[in-house]
Amino acid sequence: GRGSGGAMESAAKGGYVLANLAEVVERVLGFLPTKALLRAACVCRLWRECARRTLRTRQRIAWxxxxxxxxxxxxxxxxxxxxxxxxxxVLPQTVLYIADAETFSGHEECHEQKKARKRNSKETALALEKLLPKRCQVLGLVTPGIVVTPMGSSSNQPQEIEEGEAGFALLFPKIDGVKIHTFHFSKDVKNRVFDESKFAEAGLKNNPDLRVVLLFGYNSWKTGATRFLHQIVNPLNEKSIILAGGQVESFTSLTSE
Structure with missing residues (x-):
């Protein structure tokens, strides 16, 4: 009887602590991955507030x-x-993913059904986007070849994959003092001059907080593509910012907040 009573008393004390002491609750919730943390936030008001504070401290990029x-x-x-x-x-607010073009939307053989099935890149992209939070902005690209660092350890050596199924995703949480904005410019066949008002809309002009621009071009084989790219790159080169990027096969996801 005593053992049972003691156990019940300990459980009652534990319940009191987890229902009233924010410091203890935050310490416990800090061990949870983000999805479990969001589920825990539904328990009560105290847990919800503790979960929010815990999420705000998680500002490291995941991959x-x-x-x-x-x-x-x-x-x-x-x-x-x-x-x-x-x-x-991490609670992703922005996700950049890059996958190999061939298998993301190419032919794959289904051994069970003994028939070839062509993947649809839109279906694949949608399946990936559905995994992410609703307000998460997503930029997805596919390339003919890809360099991927295997998971498990930051010391793993990157691998260059020219053939086969591969990809990676960078998960950016909400970071204090950092704003990530996606944009898309398309060439106007009727106008050879680039409309610079689009720069302002994208946050690339008259923006003193601009520090880094990642720029990916596609359909570079089309007539006028090089000129169009220079119209975008040249004004950015004049700024004191980091400009990086490259040519890709195509983009598969482009969603904004």
Whole structure:
């Protein structure tokens, strides 16, 4: 009887602590990955407030990579992201993912059904986007080849994948003092001069806080593409910012807040 009574008394004390002492609750919630933390926030008002404070402290970028082939109906990056989002201590606000063009939307053989099935890049992109929070802005690109660092350790050596299924995603949480904005410029076939008002709309002009621009071009083989790219790059080169990027096959996701 005493043992039972003592256990009940300890449980009651534990329940009191977890329902009233924010310092203890925050300490406990700090061990949870973000998805579990969001579920815990539904328990009560105290836990919700503690979860919010904990989330605000999580400002480190996370990354997910995939090298192994997945089932015919799913790209490896989609499967890896679904798995890793259960573990990461980040609530993504912006996601940049890059995957190999061939298998993201190419032919894959389904051994079980003994028939070839062509993946649809829009379906694959949508499956990936659905894994992320609703207000998360997503930029997805596919390239003919890709360099991927295997997960597990930051000391892992990057691998260059020219053939096969691969991809990676960078998960950016809300970071104090940092604003990430996506933009898309398309060439106007009727006008050879680039409309500079689009720079202002994208936050690339008259913006003293601008520090870094990642620029990815596609359809570079088309007539006038080089001139169009120079019209964008040249004004940015005149600024004291970091400008990086490259040519890709195409973009598959472009969502904003």
């Amino acid at each position: 997910v990579s995939a090298l192994e082939p997945g089932p015919a109906e799913n790209h490896a990056l989609v499967r890896a992201l679904a798995r890793e989002l259960e573990k990461v201590h």
